[in-house]
Amino acid sequence: MTEILSPATASNDSTGTSGTGASGGGVVRHPAWAVLKQAVEEIRPWQLKDGSIDFSAQDAPQRAVVDSALDRVVRAVEDLSPLLPHDTAYHQALVKDLRRWSDGGYAVPDFLDSLLAFHPAAERTDGLEHLVVFPMYTQNGNPDRNLEAVALRVVWPEWLSELERTRYDNPLFVPITFEDFTPGYDTNSAVLFPETVAVREAPERFTWGGIFCDREAARFRAVSRAAVDTLGVALPEDAEELLADQELSQQTFVLWDMIHDRTHSHGDLPFDPFMIKQRQPFWMYGLEELRCDLTTFKEAVKLEAEGHGMGRYVQYAILFDRLFRFPVTGDRVRNYDGLGGQLLFAYLHKHDAVRWTDNKLRIDWERAPQVTNQLCGEIEQLYRDGIDRPKLVHWFAAYELVSGYLSPHPGSVWAKGPDALDLGLPPRKLVDEVLADEFPLSMFYEALAKKLRDVIASTKGITAHGTGRVAA
Template identity: 80%
Template sequence: MTEILVQDAVVAAISIADRVVDHPAWPRLKNAVEEIRGWQSKDGSIDLDADDAPTRAGAETVLGQVADAVEELSPLLPHDAEYHRALVADLRKWADGAFGVPDFLDSLLAFQPAASRADGLQHLVVFPMYTQNGNPDRNLEAVVLRMVWPEWLAELERTRYDNPLFCGITFEDFTSGYDTNSAVLFPETIAVREAPERFTWGGIFCDREAARFRAVTTAAVDILGLELPADIEEMVEDQQRCQEAFVLWDMVHDRTHSHGDLPFDPFMIKQRQPFWMYGLEELRCDLTAFKEAVHLEADGVAQGRDVQYAVLFDRMFRFPVTGERVRNYDGLGGQLLFAYLHKHDVVRWTDNTLKIDWERAPQVTNQLCGEIEQLYRDGIDRPKLVHWFAAYELVSTYLAPHPGSRWAKGPDALDLTQPPRKLVDDVLPDEFPLSMFYEALAKKLKNVIASTKGITAERTRNVEAAPGAAA
């Protein structure tokens, strides 16, 4: 009963809490962080001997502005009081150490957003970190976010998709590292002296994912002449519906990494593997979310149908043509999904128009999920290299390998006296190039995709007017 009362008090506080970004201390904090970012090296340290470096006293003054702003804002966020105290201590410790490689382990351990997943709850987060798909350097970043945890999602997590570490979140405001394509807040990106024994949370910005999805899907549908069912057309036009689809998709995807017949470390952190293995793992998790969404639709969960089409359209339209082609495992997964559906006559590109068999799409998409799951089950009994080749065979059944590929020629073309991890060097950077269809689509969508950098629900760029948006 005490726990329920505390939770109710937290939720009640949300409705009366001021927005952190409206407080005058927030722009001061943000500006100070931006100034510090300009001084930092790749590892997060500040070389005070560099020609363009500040004096130590100057750096301490600006860092003090960050600490002071955190202390000024912290009363708005009583649920983060312990974290903010630890954060200020870590900031001051960094200054005391002459701004060497930062270590924010203590404040990371104090930050526990998954412990209070109340819908709308604000957090002020400051860490030296890299932003995945954004800034590769460990710069100081500040972000204000809100938790996305409506009752319908909390009920699904309690009853069907247990994922106590997952945090659906949206942006309020952020520093430069998030004015990028990054849509995640992960603890493993933060600068610490040693990795914790286990991470206790992971956040995904569903507002950025939804806004980007809407922009790219709208352009792709127009370019391809695709006719959408009325309810899906309404979904693409509705930011809130899309956010709900993505937060559910993300929650199921995230837990799938540790569920199922897994022949290897599901996150593959300590293993060097060919990039198609990463591609299959990410696609397996997405297709599992798709399969669950089919069940949810049958059970009357409104978001179930939306998740299905979010997975299909994001995977087929955005993933294959986003980012560099070097080891682009998400792009590979999108290519594979499209090719599989095309091979099974669910999608047809005829007369320069894309047509989708909406009735068969769920069945055939689930069929691909089943083939990947069978690959995994069989992989438990295979040596690593044999499993890699079996996965390659699955992918190459639907996607043409590069004509110069050694892997495509089979085991006899590789030096099998080497350990498997060395054979990864023989994988081409773009082992499965784009098809002619995707080469053409990439040219049409590139400006729209580029214009979604830094996009959020409230910070939507005018992507419809981007050159080439409807070329």
Template identity: 80%
Template sequence: MTEILVKGADAAAISTAQSVAEHSAWPRLKNAVEEIRPWQSADGSIDFDAEGAPTRAAAEAAVERVVAAVEELSPLLPHGAAYHRALVADLRAWADGAFGVPDFLDSLLAFHPAANRVDGLQHLVVFPMYTQNGNPDRNLEAVVLRMVWPEWLAELERTRYDNPLFCGITFEDFTAGYDTNSAVLFPETIAVREAPERFTWGGIFCDREAARFRAVTTAAVDVLGLELPEDIRAMVEDQQRCQEAFVLWDMVHDRTHSHGDLPFDPFMIKQRQPFWMYGLEELRCDLTAFKAAVQLEADGVAQGRDVQYAVLFDRMFRFPVTGERVRNYDGLGGQLLFAYLHQHDVVRWTDNTLKIDWERAPQVTNQLCAEIEKLYRDGIDRPKLVHWFAAYELVSTYLAPHPGSRWAKGPDALDLSQPPRKLVDDVLPDEFPLSMFYEALGKKLKKVIASTKGIRASSSGFTFEIGASKTA
């Protein structure tokens, strides 16, 4: 056994355990990591000949400060003792190897948070890694987190949505790589000599997702003049309810990548495909979570209705106007959802006010999910390029392609003697530009979206009271 499992009476003591982030060793660890990060190259190594580089002795001293802090904090986390031992060994091996490209495979293999899902359980995590939607370089990062695994969620995972690798988590504190838009902790981002045969966990920070959702939704509702049902208004104003909605949404979304009628490898890892294929996959997973939430609401699960509106609002308000327009597949999915609902008369933009048919919204959203599922099911019998064109046809039915698009002109406009992956070069960076509605909305929400970078649930600076000023 590589970890000490926490259960029974031990689990009851978790809420009163000393916070790692409040221990005096944590700021020492954090400061040492922040000292090391600027010295690192994009691959995580340290070039001692570079301008501004430290001496090797200085780098070794900083690593030893990290080691000392980890060893001081480890007794607070007996369930992580094996990981901490491996972490110390990997840190010292990095130093002994003259700070080349870091290899933390041994500590990664010793870290098993999904095997010990106990609500409120703390973890101290230190790895050289990039942070998705954050820092693209493999810098050393440190984060203190807590597991989110209430009994109602554990019961749903046991009985309906088996996902043994999923970890709902919240931030306690973090280094600069997470002072960004990143809301995930994924093992594939960590610097290792070789990828493990299989990953055994994946974490999503539901507190950051919820806080970001509340900020952007509150702003969008005010800008668009949208009248919310009282229960949905109350949900947007309640951080805890939103966190519960997101952790359930994430758990179902995550498992959907490997469930359903799938052409092949739905994650599309290491595959070169047009970005609308990624957009449809992410939207399929979100709409599957939405469909599950409709059923959960019917079955009396309190979080079911909240998940539906978390999916709708995040997809329609935040996703389309967040990030660059270059191959923005999540933005594309949000645009598609809004356009589908608009063209089926579920959402109306009239007199500069957005109106939603709340009764029809679940039915029509599930209808879009069914169209995407049919695309996937039919794709099993199609060649790759034919499947790509079928997906393009689905998207372009509701979204106008760029007028200069070669793909929009059909197969005759492309050199089909090339392999499909080469034809991806003919895809425009912004194949489906924003509509006039979203161009205007993006300008209105630009500041509030920028302000959610590095947002924390406990100190976000937002009041989130709909109808009031959006900044405290």
């Protein structure tokens, strides 16, 4: 395993922690974990999309059978909780929520009390373990609010803690790794977000957000390796090192994620930086996510210049994931992350930082960071100018930026300009005129998508240990 230098030093003997924390697996090695998983997986097929159980349905289970399964969930949580004293209050609230769900006849679940009692960001200690049980959907995974159980660990090496404290303040960010999980996470989901939990009302504010860096890193390594081999990319030695080393990749992703996440709330922004409550054309979402990644890239360039060990690796990770995985992952319906990857490639290509010649992709490793930062500057300028523009004018300006590098669909109404749209409608109605695939894949990416289809599919449910759920 590669020794990871602290970003605060250039080449001394200071190292970060392992990123996976203490060895072993207290929760998953305990007999109660297998009981908990089995009981949760027994309950899941009985639940409707909203998490409730309809006992009037033709194939509904007997109430006594459901009660028995829920009793096993409760007992397992109570047996496992002493292993995790930092989660005692959460587990006590969880048992009450489970019992209330049962007492209420398994109607739409409400786990607000236990959600408010769970505070993983309050104690970010490297290797700290958590047992999480909630009825929830999993982003990019299961869309239904099923009961799920996840055993995980916090990744918080000292060098990352120091950067967060002194430079990239992000008190809500919790990087995590899987120990084991129920089927909702045997998917492409790589996040644990409180807003996915079934509750009676949304909290006034969320106090944490978890990202599984082991899944991100494993997926990144698999797809990037396949893309590099397919495209014949000649890699620098340190880029090869990153693709070969799961531990190094995980620590790279926690730094990328930490800076990206905080960037949503920094810079020239609208009042709702995450755009959660706004209905906008999907290229606006794509530009916001790309802006956060390119800002992270710019910071990584600074870190490298200052002698911080992880800066170079973060640059590689952003380039490879954005160029190789994002454009060809998922369907083409409003794929805003895919759009951001397409835009980055086209921008680098048109500025001679990448060239596709003789069936090989050549990357100018000195020019690529300069051009990437240049694109970041153009997006930042778009945002600054947008402060003085009406919403619809801003959307058209953003469209002009994107369409300057990516060809719109020939049937696009938006591509024809304002005169082709009914400007008497409110802006949110004009979003209906946006095509599902407003900026189709280029011929380069159409060919690459076919080459990478199988390896991308194989990363479903992947962890640091490979594909499929972690063995208990």
